[in-house]
């Protein structure tokens with residue numbers, strides 16, 4: 163199988179290198195090809211998602227992404243929107259047809275103390291957030307800034323809602339069988355459609371799954387004050403962006419949050435943290451989320467659950483014994499990565 | 508001065524009665540007139556914001572609202588959208604021209620243990636969230652659900668952005684002088700306008716205030732993991748809805764969150780919690796947020812800061828000595844209210 167890695171900007175190259183080292187160990191038969199995306203791709207090719215990268219994806223079985231973007235005051239942010247690093251990422255998601263973004267939120271036994279929440283609330287949390295990734299306000303073409311007015315359009319169609327809801331129901335069947343669909347149906351028509359279609363799909367095809375609906379404002383509160391009430395959460399793009407970053411507080415660091423984006427073709431696997439320009443190049447970034455994303459790549463992209471489990475166990479061990487700085491420990495990127503490598507059985 | 512009270516649905520009447528009792532004590536010269544809104548108004552007049560209520564607002568100096576809406580499976584939710592209880596609330600906000608919703612998030616000394624956050628994170632938190640309340644996706648007329656597609660439009664104009672940003676800058680001048688403006692400018696044109704206009708206003712008129720910009724996903728995470736980094740937060744309607752409910756976890760209960768909505772005419776003062784149909788009529792609801800909203804009414808609506816301070820001190824005392832059930836205590840609505848009344852100096 164062929165994997166394309168796109169290290170990107172900031173700490174992206176450092177954490178991707180760590181993930182690749184682990185991947186080579188667990189799946190030595192895999193071919194790895196590296197390409198550019200984001201700000202570095204713009205600097206080299208004048209395009210944050212250049213044709214050469216696009217071409218390389220054609221026969222890829224999975225894509226491992228680092229991070230894209232610079233500091234708030236970076237020169238990239240002064241470019242026209244379609245040339246900025248983030249646009250490269252959005253175009254990549256679109257090109258791969260990855261409509262379902264899976265973000266597991268898990269508190270490892272023995273790591274409850276890392277959470278800003280009281281330990282009894284954090285203990286045992288195991289939530290899967292399924293975020294719709296190709297629709298809503300992110301991609302709708304009806305958008306404009308013009309003089310003193312601007313707008314964006316939050317649009318969904320039934321097929322878009324159903325395909326991502328299917329992923330959530332399917333995931334729930336492997337887990338505790340409960341899906342919470344999140345919307346703002348008391349205010350938005352687009353949420354009314356969302357709620358109607360998710361309900362209809364459950365009634366038609368997933369009667370064994372328990373479905374409930376909650377408002378996004380309420381979920382924002384409950385997911386941190388009572389996280390164990392949730393099993394699978396499914397929601398639209400913008401709400402999912404907010405809720406999944408928020409949920410990262412539960413384990414205690416964005417540095418512990420991997421993700422998998424699945425869809426029509428090759429899946430896209432990436433840590434959910436940003437490019438952290440303030441620590442880029444210093445060798446201190448926490449590569450755990452990138453390594454765990456490589457684990458998700460093995461599980462969902464290459465259908466190798468044993469390899470994925472191997473990685474998860476090794477990361478959990480390394481986190482306990484060699485916590486990185488974001489977790490209050492001392493390990494740098496290399497020390498942590500070595501710890502993972504030597505914990506692989 | 509004349510105050511209109513709109514107790515509304517669920518626990519609204521109970522908590523409003525408590526707030527009125529306190530208000531009568533602190534401001535005995537005030538005239539209070541009660542009217543219907545929400546589900547009860549629909550049941551009586553076939554309209555969640557009936558003309559008789561509209562008329563009563565004309566010469567009001569301030570409005571004290573309870574809560575509106577029923578349970579998720581309430582019959583009201585099967586009505587056409589414009590007849591539902593929530594639409595009554597939205598129409599009320601519009602009728603009053605209340606474009607700036609102030610939601611203070613404060614952890615009272617000695618009450619840190621109520622927070623799901625570790626006490627050292629909750630201690631001393633004092634944030635003011637300023638939410639734009641009449642624009643964005645909530646009110647834009649360009650919205651539709653039609654067959655298998657639906658959309659809403661997130662629109663802002665420069666005057667809408669400036670008037671709410673002014674409130675935030677003004678508030679920051681009375682506080683620590685820092686404003687964080689929250690948007691999703693890496694994806695949305697409407698956020699690009701928001702950011703540009705907030706920045707320009709600061710540069711023109713509020714040079715003494717320190718302004719920074721953060722993305723909504725990042726703020727969702729940081730507001731709970733590092734709340735003391737914020738002073739005043741200003742944001743658009745939908746982001747403000749999510750972030751202010753979320754911020755309620757910091758003090759530990761929605762029951763501790765009052766709000767003030769200010770604008771062109773009379774202000775609107777309401778607790779941010781919902782109608783809690785499960786406990787309605789049982790006399791156990793926590794009226795603290797409603798009573799504190801009456802305090803905000805005195806401060807912002809009638810310009811009587813001494814009365815407001817009196818209420819705030821009495822509520823803090825009552826919370827320590829007679830915590831309600833949502834706070835792990837035993838006090839019912841009446842016991843708590845009596846405690847506030849007897850703590851007034």
Ligand SMILES: CC(C)[C@H](C(=O)O)[C@@H](O)C(=O)O
Pocket residue numbers: 248251252403434693694724
């Ligand atoms: C960088 C940005 C465009 C992106 C998003 O909003 O999707 C990021 O926040 C994420 O969640 O992956």
Ligand SMILES: CC(C)[C@H](C(=O)O)[C@@H](O)C(=O)O
Pocket residue numbers: 348349379593596748779
């Ligand atoms: C009830 C609902 C329409 C309302 C809103 O979204 O504004 C509520 O959540 C609030 O925050 O006051």
